Amino acid sequence: MSGVLDRRAVMGQLLEERGDLIVTTGLGATAWDLASLSDSPLDFPLWGAMGGAVMFGLGLALAQPERRVLVFTGDGEALMGLGAFSTASVARPGNLSVVVLDNERYGETGAQRTHTASGVDLEAVARACGFPHTVTVTAQEQVAALRQSIHTADGPLLAVVKVARTPDPMTLPPRDGTYLKNRMRAALLGPAAIFE
Amino acid sequence: MSEPVSTFQNPAGVWSAAVYDVLKAGNVRLMSFVPDGGHRGLIEQGQLDPEMQAITLSTEEEGIALSAGAWVGGQRSVLLMQSSGVGNCINMLSLLKTCQIPLLMLVTMRGEWAEFNPWQVPMGQATPKVLEAMGVLVQRSDDPATLAGDVDAALRLAYSTYSPVAVLLSQKLLGAKAFGGKK
Numbered sequence: 001m002s003g004v005l006d007r008r009a010v011m012g013q014l015l016e017e018r019g020d021l022i023v024t025t026g027l028g029a030t031a032w033d034l035a036s037l038s039d040s041p042l043d044f045p046l047w048g049a050m051g052g053a054v055m056f057g058l059g060l061a062l063a064q065p066e067r068r069v070l071v072f073t074g075d076g077e078a079l080m081g082l083g084a085f086s087t088a089s090v091a092r093p094g095n096l097s098v099v100v101l102d103n104e105r106y107g108e109t110g111a112q113r114t115h116t117a118s119g120v121d122l123e124a125v126a127r128a129c130g131f132p133h134t135v136t137v138t139a140q141e142q143v144a145a146l147r148q149s150i151h152t153a154d155g156p157l158l159a160v161v162k163v164a165r166t167p168d169p170m171t172l173p174p175r176d177g178t179y180l181k182n183r184m185r186a187a188l189l190g191p192a193a194i195f196e
Numbered sequence: 197m198s199e200p201v202s203t204f205q206n207p208a209g210v211w212s213a214a215v216y217d218v219l220k221a222g223n224v225r226l227m228s229f230v231p232d233g234g235h236r237g238l239i240e241q242g243q244l245d246p247e248m249q250a251i252t253l254s255t256e257e258e259g260i261a262l263s264a265g266a267w268v269g270g271q272r273s274v275l276l277m278q279s280s281g282v283g284n285c286i287n288m289l290s291l292l293k294t295c296q297i298p299l300l301m302l303v304t305m306r307g308e309w310a311e312f313n314p315w316q317v318p319m320g321q322a323t324p325k326v327l328e329a330m331g332v333l334v335q336r337s338d339d340p341a342t343l344a345g346d347v348d349a350a351l352r353l354a355y356s357t358y359s360p361v362a363v364l365l366s367q368k369l370l371g372a373k374a375f376g377g378k379k
Binding site for chain 2: 022024044046047048049050051052053054055056057058059060061062063064081083084086087090091177178180181184185188189193196
């Protein structure tokens with residue numbers, strides 16, 4: 001069963017007082033969600049590369065071990081890159097959190113059912129891959145604890161948040177990938193990184 | 197670390213040390229790979245080196261996204277794969293092209309010189325075309341004597357021009373694989 005939680009409200013709550021948290025998303029709804037809430041140099045929404053969100057976040061986490069990295073992705077994207085769960089778990093970056101906003105649908109393509117609608121349990125997959133912290137969030141009162149874990153857990157952390165199917169407006173982040181890249185590198189590494 | 201750096205097969209154990217030195221000198225500190233006999237020497241050196249993060253992938257396309265994230269975070273990386281794995285990366289390569297993210301890929305070739313397995317031929321033959329179609333700069337190295345220099349040049353090309361660069365390590369360089377003692 002899909003959930004009752006509102007995806008953008010949950011994301012907003014998870015990003016409260018984010019500090020220097022690095023945030024990346026998969027393609028589609030999670031990118032539009034983030035753009036509706038934030039336009040920070042520490043945001044890197046992917047517009048494509050489906051299946052790559054967890055690995056992109058893992059790369060950031062390995063390169064920036066002193067920061068916390070948060071990946072928002074959808075159930076469709078997560079299912080496409082299930083192997084990344086095993087790779088991220090084995091690499092064991094303590095600073096990486098992955099939040100799957102699971103509405104059991106491929107939202108960008110007409111709301112066809114994903115495998116999670118038929119019972120595939122992404123939290124259980126992550127647990128079986130060896131993630132030391134996993135949780136499925138189905139109630140509002142769990143969100144604050146998840147937010148805390150994103151900042152403090154010795155990860156990696158995988159959270160599945162069961163969200164409602166909602167007709168959220170498409171809010172576009174910057175579409176120029178080189179802008180996103182240069183903006184984040186300057187924020188993380190200093191302005192000289194642009195000339196590296 | 198069950199085994200020491202090997203002198204496994206053909207010139208692999210010879211060329212890999214010089215190539216590894218080039219990677220280290222070029223500030224590469226992240227190596228991702230799907231295990232491959234041709235890359236065995238490099239992989240083992242990476243796994244033994246406390247300065248190198250050696251990440252085993254479950255499929256090659258993971259390495260594209262991993263490397264992209266790492267470079268946005270300030271870290272250079274190298275992706276090791278076989279020509280068959282190039283096929284797994286096609287769409288993910290759009291990330292590098294769109295964002296102008298540099299990456300060095302070292303690709304051991306199958307499906308060409310003295311190949312014994314017909315199933316390796318289609319992807320091996322398509323490898324340079326597929327890479328070029330996705331905007332990757334493709335170079336080929338088939339001489340152990342120039343290989344380290346070739347990799348060094350490819351690394352400079354990638355990071356100076358924000359380009360994905362693949363060096364195809366030819367089957368002639370690696371030595372063709374043979375099964376069952378037959379050649």
